[in-house]
Amino acid sequence: MKKLYALLLVVVMLAASLVACNDNNTNSEPTDQSKGNESTASVGEASEAVSEPENAGCWLPEKTWNTTLTWATAYNEEDSTSDVRYYEIWCEEDLGDIVSQAVVERSRWLESEYGISIEMVYNPKDGVVSYAELCAESDMPLDVITGAAHAIAPTLEKGYFYDFKEINAQYNDGKGWLRLNENYWDQNSMRDYSFANRVFMLTGDICLYDDETTWAMFFNKGMAQEYGIESPYKTVKDGNWTIDLLHEYCKQVTMATGDKLTWVAEDHNKWGMVTQSFDCIMFMMGCGQSMVAKDTNDLPYLRIDEQRNIDVAQKVVSMLIDENFVGFADFYGAWNSGVYDVETQMFANGDALFMPHSMTMLNSQKIKESEVDIGVIPMPKADEIQEDYSSSSNVYGLQMVAVPITNTANLEATLYALEAMAWYGQQYVTPQYYEKVLKLQKFRDEDAEEMLDLIFKNRTYDMAIAYNFSDMIQFYNKLLGGRTTDIVSKFDASRQAYQEAIDNAIATFTQQ
Known part of the structure; x- marks a missing residue:
C-alpha cells in the first residue's frame, strides 16, 4: 500500500536524480504535448528543504490551464489539533518542517507547470459540507472541498457532489484524467465507501490526515x-x-x-x-x-x-x-x-x-x-x-476530497489537478510524512518501522460508520x-x- 511504497522511496531513492516531466506551456487554452518520463524521488534530510522536481515524471500530458480553484477545508491553523490538516492541500509558506516544505513545493509545481493555483477557504461557518450546500443553493463559486468522511458521506443523498467515475469519463477521450486504479488513490476507501458503483469521495496521497487518523x-x-x-x-x-x-x-x-x-x-x-x-x-x-x-x-x-x-x-x-x-x-x-x-x-x-x-x-x-x-x-x-x-481510520477526522456540483467552469482542470497532486503526493510528500512519523516521533527502534508498514498496509473502512445509517x-x-x-x-x-x-x-x- 502507499506507506510501504513511501518507505521504499525513502530507503532506495535517496541518491536518485529527478527526471523531466514538462516545461511550462504559457498558452491560455490547454493543449496536449509530450508525456514526461518515469521519475524517482530524492528526499532530503529532515533539516533540508524538499528538492523541487525540474520535471516530475508525471504521466499527465502538458497543459497550461491558467485558472484558480476555490477549495474549502474545515480546518485552520488555530483550531487544528494536528499541523497537517491546515496545510495538507495547499501551502505557500514553509512552516519550518519537512512535511510543509514538501506541500509548498507541490503547490509551486502545480502552479508553475500547469498554471493551476488554489484559493483556500478555511473553516467556513457551519462546516465545510454546509458551505458546499450553501454555495450550490446560492450559485457561489466552489470547486473542491476536503472534509471528514463522517461529514460528507451522510449528505451524498442530497446530490450536491459529483460521482468521480461519471465526470472523469467525460474527458481525455473517455479515459479521464483520474487514474483511479493507481495506488496513490486509496483503493480500499473507494471499495468500502462507494455506493452502487459510484464514487463520490476520494483520499490517498493527495491528503495526509488520512494517515494521521489511522x-x-x-x-x-x-x-x-x-x-x-x-x-x-x-x-x-x-x-x-x-x-x-x-x-x-x-x-x-x-x-x-x-x-x-x-x-x-x-x-x-x-x-x-x-x-x-x-x-x-x-x-x-x-x-x-x-x-x-x-x-x-x-x-x-x-x-x-x-x-x-x-x-x-x-x-x-x-x-x-x-x-x-x-x-x-x-x-x-x-x-x-x-x-x-x-x-x-x-x-x-x-x-x-x-x-x-x-x-x-x-x-x-x-x-x-x-x-x-x-x-x-x-x-x-x-x-x-x-x-x-x-x-482503520477515525471517520471524524479522515479527510476526503469531493467535488461539488457548483464546479462547472473548472471541472476538467479540477480532475487534472487532483490527479497531479495525488501523484506528486506519493512521490514527494508522503515520504516526508513517513519519515516524520518514523524518525521524529517517539519510536526509537527498527521494529517500529516494520510495524508501521503492517498498520498502513491493510487499512479498511466500514461504510456504516461513514454514512451513519440511523x-x-x-x-x-x-x-x-x-x-x-x-x-x-x-x-x-x-x-x-x-x-x-x-x-x-x-x-x-x-x-x-
Missing part, C-alpha cells in the same frame, strides 16, 4: 519488560497478536494506589490498558468486522447479527468493560469533560501498558514531553485464524454504556431503523 496500538516497552510480557513486536511477527492475548496481558497489570482504581492521572494507578468509546469500532475493524457488507451490485446490507460478528463483538466488549484491568475513559465522564485528556496523561506518565489511538496521539504535548519509551503495533486480530492484521456509529457505544455483551438484543431494538435508513439510501442512489 488507528494503532501503542504500548509502553519498559512496562512490558517489567511485567515479563513477551515483546509485542515478536508476538505480532509470529501472528499471535489477538484480542484474547491482549486481554490476558491487561490482566497482568493492575494496581490501585488507594482503596480503588481512580481516573486521576496524579494517583498513578497502573492499568493494563487505557481506552475510550471509539476504540471499540477500531477493535472491530482490526478484527475484520464491519457492521455492513456489500452485495454484487455494490449495495450495503446489515451483517451485525452474523455469528462471526457477534462472537468477536462479545469478546471485544467483554475486554473493554473489564474495569479491574482496563481503564475505559467514558465510564468516568462525558467525552468532552476532559476524561480523554486524562487517558493520554496516564499513558504519558507510564501508568498504562497499552493505549489504542490514532497517529495524532504523537502530536500531543503530553506525549512529546513523556519519558516513556513507546512502541507501536497493529490492532489485534480476532484470533489466529484471521490471516492479516487490519487497521446513527449506527453509536451501536457499540450503547453496548458499552450498558456494560452488556448482549449484542443480539441491542441489535434487534435498532434493526428496523437501520434497515429503513439503508433502504432509503439505496433507493436514492439507484434512482439518481
Whole structure:
C-alpha cells in the first residue's frame, strides 16, 4: 500500500536524480504535448528543504490551464489539533518542517507547470459540507472541498457532489484524467465507501490526515519488560497478536494506589490498558468486522447479527468493560469533560501498558514531553485464524476530497489537478510524512518501522460508520454504556431503523 511504497522511496531513492516531466506551456487554452518520463524521488534530510522536481515524471500530458480553484477545508491553523490538516492541500509558506516544505513545493509545481493555483477557504461557518450546500443553493463559486468522511458521506443523498467515475469519463477521450486504479488513490476507501458503483469521495496521497487518523496500538516497552510480557513486536511477527492475548496481558497489570482504581492521572494507578468509546469500532475493524457488507451490485446490507460478528463483538466488549484491568475513559465522564485528556496523561506518565489511538496521539504535548519509551503495533486480530492484521481510520477526522456540483467552469482542470497532486503526493510528500512519523516521533527502534508498514498496509473502512445509517456509529457505544455483551438484543431494538435508513439510501442512489 502507499506507506510501504513511501518507505521504499525513502530507503532506495535517496541518491536518485529527478527526471523531466514538462516545461511550462504559457498558452491560455490547454493543449496536449509530450508525456514526461518515469521519475524517482530524492528526499532530503529532515533539516533540508524538499528538492523541487525540474520535471516530475508525471504521466499527465502538458497543459497550461491558467485558472484558480476555490477549495474549502474545515480546518485552520488555530483550531487544528494536528499541523497537517491546515496545510495538507495547499501551502505557500514553509512552516519550518519537512512535511510543509514538501506541500509548498507541490503547490509551486502545480502552479508553475500547469498554471493551476488554489484559493483556500478555511473553516467556513457551519462546516465545510454546509458551505458546499450553501454555495450550490446560492450559485457561489466552489470547486473542491476536503472534509471528514463522517461529514460528507451522510449528505451524498442530497446530490450536491459529483460521482468521480461519471465526470472523469467525460474527458481525455473517455479515459479521464483520474487514474483511479493507481495506488496513490486509496483503493480500499473507494471499495468500502462507494455506493452502487459510484464514487463520490476520494483520499490517498493527495491528503495526509488520512494517515494521521489511522488507528494503532501503542504500548509502553519498559512496562512490558517489567511485567515479563513477551515483546509485542515478536508476538505480532509470529501472528499471535489477538484480542484474547491482549486481554490476558491487561490482566497482568493492575494496581490501585488507594482503596480503588481512580481516573486521576496524579494517583498513578497502573492499568493494563487505557481506552475510550471509539476504540471499540477500531477493535472491530482490526478484527475484520464491519457492521455492513456489500452485495454484487455494490449495495450495503446489515451483517451485525452474523455469528462471526457477534462472537468477536462479545469478546471485544467483554475486554473493554473489564474495569479491574482496563481503564475505559467514558465510564468516568462525558467525552468532552476532559476524561480523554486524562487517558493520554496516564499513558504519558507510564501508568498504562497499552493505549489504542490514532497517529495524532504523537502530536500531543503530553506525549512529546513523556519519558516513556513507546512502541507501536497493529490492532489485534480476532484470533489466529484471521490471516492479516487490519487497521482503520477515525471517520471524524479522515479527510476526503469531493467535488461539488457548483464546479462547472473548472471541472476538467479540477480532475487534472487532483490527479497531479495525488501523484506528486506519493512521490514527494508522503515520504516526508513517513519519515516524520518514523524518525521524529517517539519510536526509537527498527521494529517500529516494520510495524508501521503492517498498520498502513491493510487499512479498511466500514461504510456504516461513514454514512451513519440511523446513527449506527453509536451501536457499540450503547453496548458499552450498558456494560452488556448482549449484542443480539441491542441489535434487534435498532434493526428496523437501520434497515429503513439503508433502504432509503439505496433507493436514492439507484434512482439518481
